[in-house]
Amino acid sequence: MGRRRPSALPLNSLGWSLAGALALALSLPPLGVYPLAWVGLVPLLVRWSARRPSWAYARELYAVLLAASCCVGFWVLFNPDPGTAALGGATLFLVPVPLTAAFVLSGAVRHRHGLGAGLVALALYVIAAxxxxxxTSVTLPWLLLGHTQVAGLEFIQIADLGGVSLLSLWVLALNGAAFLALPRAGRAGERGVAVAAFATLVAVPVVYGAVRTAQSDVPTGYTRVGVVQPGLSPRAWAEAPAEDRVELLARASDAFLARWRADAAAPDSAAPPDPAPPDPDAVRPDGLRASGYGLLVWPRASLPRPGSAAEAAALFETLDRWAGRRDLSLLAGARLPAGDDGEAASAAVLVRPGAPAATYLQMRRVSFADAAGVTGDRRALLDTGGARVAAAVGFESVFGDHVRRFTRDGADLVVVLARHDLWGRSAGLDQHLLFTRLRAVESRRSVVLSTVSGGSAVIQPGGAVTEVAGWMEPDVASVDVPLFRGQTFYVRHGDWLGRWALGLALALSVAAVAVGRYAPRPAPKRRKLAPA
Structure with a gap:
């Protein structure tokens, strides 16, 4: 007697759906058990395939994904400002909306046109959402499916082809293959194909990453970067007078430069000497002189806030004299007057000997995390003489397309001035750091992350992370950062996958509405009259 095949798919319950959503949460930092995301959507897909699209199903799915949202972003409630904490908590309720809408809309396609069409529609709707x-900056871009893979260094190398959207599509494909591999009546052959597809999907990014690493470009040069981390608590940093903050950073910088000069003058015979600093008299093709000791980075909100353009000019002149005497370029976070009414904007200021001060105003802002104020509307590369820097302020580094535009314009180094330590030693530090790692892989550029209390790091173009200083540890780290000038496919074409998915999703929606409204309906069958 043959084995009886199950007539219904397993995992079809609310409890399994909740378990799948929590698996997605566990795949994100700080735990980062990224393989859980490869199958975390399977219970949701089973539930999706068995339920008719309805408001009841939408509410159920939203509640399940809200649980995952809270597990991932609960740290936003730790902000010391009650109003900001409340805004962050309210934002968590918006995080599940895009994924819920994608499941519900694709469920309508599945109900009308079958499982295959529904799965294709689901992929399109998720990537488009x-x-x-x-x-936008309205909600947290935390629960993107591609972000579940940021801890898997060997799997995220494909991001230089399509950014986080390609990683999201890859996660969806893995879950779709796992879903199709579940036992079905009369589907044994298809299950075997699904298992083979799952294994192939796992292998492809690994092979691509190995080939890409072997063919990695030779750096066009190196620039020495000193990252200053004050190591103060967020509250102590916020309450300290601006002059005290500058004095603290200047003392730490001078101590670092003194050590650097001593090491360069008398290197340790037991260790290889450091690379020689750039020639102070060297002149670049643009006629400007390269700074002798590279780039010094001070964290966000380091400088006093000037009240007017005249005060800002005086501040820049003071910094120029300080940097000139030390023969270095200084990149520091600031709040500068930008609006017509004097409203301030978060900014990065580059002071370089022999050149006017250059500024970049923050363009992208996450409402619950970044300081309120006006935003800039112009991308500006900050030229240190040894590198062309793309500065990202706050959570701007979460938006891949925003950062890659600087690289397309010629940036060969990315510096992020962040304050994600405002929430204490929370999961937000790891999440921001590893989400920023994708910017290094997407553009194949080195990324320097500067913070006040902890989490400062240098990310290599392949995604490897080197911590600069520990939590609440004051330090100045000197790193010789490789510079690259090539452009990846993602840098050249941006979020091409998202644009295509949005266009196809809109076309699919229009076609589905048109078919439902104008397609001829079969005539009702006539009932036969019983004989008298």
Whole structure:
């Protein structure tokens, strides 16, 4: 007697759906058990395939994904400002909306046109929803499916082809293959194909990453970067007078430069000497002199806030004299007057000997995390003489398309001035750091992350992370950062996958509405009259 096949798919319950959503949460930092995301959507897909699209199903799915949202972003409630904490908590309720909408809309396609069409529609709607989400700053772009893989260094190398959207599509494909591999009546052959597809999907990014690493470009040069981490608590940093903050950073910088000069003058015979600093008299093709000791980075909100353009000019002149005497370029976070009414904007200021001060005003802002104020509307590369820097302020580094535009314009180094330590030693530090790691892989550029209390790091173009200083540890780290000038496919074409998905999703929606409204309906069958 043959084995009886199950007539219904397993995992079809609310409890399994909740378990799948929590698996997605566990795949994100700080735990980062990224393989859980490869199958975390399977219970949701089973539930999706068995339920008719309805408001009841939408509410159920939203509640399940809200649980995952809270597990991932609960740290936003730790902000010392009650109003900001409340705004962050309210934002968590918006995080599940895009994924819920994608499941519900694709469920309508599945119900009318079958499982295969429904799965294709689901992929299109998810990628399109994530693309739209990344174009706004209204909600947290944390629960993107591609972000579940940021801890898997060997798997995220494909991001230089399509950014986080390609990683999201890859996660969806893995879950789709796992879903199709579940036992079904009369589907044994298809299950074997699904298992083979799952294994192939796992292998492809690993092979690509190995080939890409072997063919990695030779750096066009190196620039020495000194990252200053004050190591103060967020509250102590916020309450300290601006002059005290500058004095603290200047003393730490001078101590670092003194050590650097001593090491360069008398290197340790037991260790290889440091690379020689750039020639102070060297002149670049643009006629400007390269700074002798590279780039010094001070964290966000380091400088006093000037009240007017005249005060800002006086501040820049003072910094120029300080940097000139030390023969270095200084990149520091500031709040500068930018609006017509004097409203301030978060900014990065580059002071370089022999050149006017250059500024970049923050363009992208996450409402619950970044300081309120006006935003800039112009991308500006900050030229240190040894590198062309793309500065990202706050959570701007979460938006891949925003950062890659600087690289397309010629940036060969990315510096992030962040304050994600405002929430204490929370999961937010790891999440921001590893989400920023994708910017290094997407553009194949080195990324320097500077913070006040902890989490400062240098990310290599392949995604390897080197911590600069520990939590609440004051330090100045000197790193010789490799510079690259090539452009990846993602840098050249941006979020091409999201744009295509959005266009196809809109076309699919229009076609589905048209078919439902104008397609001829079969005539009702006539009932036969019983004989008298």
């Amino acid at each position: 994530e693309f739209l989400l990344l174009q």
